[in-house]
Amino acid sequence: MTLTTKRRLLHTRQVVCTGFERDDGLFDIEGRLLDTKGVDTEFPYGTIPANGVLHYMRVIMTVDRSLVIQQLTAVSEQAPTPVCSQINRAYSALVGVSIGPGFRKRVAERVGGIKGCxxxxxxxxxxxxxxxxxxxPLMRMQQRKRARRDPDYQLPxxxxxxxxxxxxxxxEAARLANEWQPIEDPAPR
Structure with a gap:
């Protein structure tokens, strides 16, 4: 895509999410959000200079193999008001919530609007x-191993x-996904 109109950068949001396997069998999903301003921007609590940070926030969510949240920590390292970080503890209300159908609704019920950030x-x-x-990929590997061990198990x-x-x-992509078998499953940890 070629842009022909001159532009001025005002705001950049970067979201990075990473997944880690832990030694204890759980998984950490870490999310980072970074908002920077392209120009000097005034706010009630001060001025964010050009290229300055408006938001730098992190969430570390620990889940089990069933995608149930076991622990969740929210951190507001940089925010535009001194009260922003006061809501971080509210995110512990998500412990026990399962990631899957209805996840966003359950999140909104617990930390939506003024209940969260x-x-x-x-x-x-x-x-x-x-x-x-x-x-x-790990869950699919377990399913394939079970199918090899148990002739009565129907691979979903x-x-x-x-x-x-x-x-x-x-x-076609669905057919290939169901038929595809990797040459070798990744070695277990």
């Missing part, structure tokens, strides 16, 4: 997707089927 709450969406992407369809246009249940 808009930016921390928004970060949980891509973190949930990251959790699924982190664990899905691939989890991605029906989640988007590309993986429409009747499409």
């Amino acid at each position: 808009t930016h921390l709450t928004e970060l949980l969406g891509p973190m949930a997707t990251t959790a699924i992407q982190t664990l899905a 369809g691939h989890w991605v089927i029906g989640t988007c246009h590309a993986y429409h249940p009747d499409g």
Whole structure:
């Protein structure tokens, strides 16, 4: 895409989510949100200089293999008001919530609106997707191993089927996902 109109950078938001396997069998999903201003920007609590940080927030969410949140820590390292970080503890209300259908609704019930921070709450969406992407290959590997051991076990369809246009249940990508067998499963830790 070629841009021909002159532009001036006003704001940049960067969201980075990473998934880690822990030695204790749990998984840490870490989300980081960084907002920077492209120009000097005045706020009630002061001025953010050009290239200065408006928000730097992190969430570390620990999940089990069933994608149930075991622990969640929210940290507001930089925020535009001195009261922003006071809500961080509210995110512990998500312990016990399962990532899957209805996740966003359960998040909104517990930390939506004035019960939470808009930016921390928004970060949980891509973190949930990251959790699924982190664990899905491991869960599929377990299913394939079980199918090899147990002739009565019916290997379920691939989890991605029906989640988007590309993986429409009747499409070519869905058929390939269900038929595909890796040459070798990754070595267990």
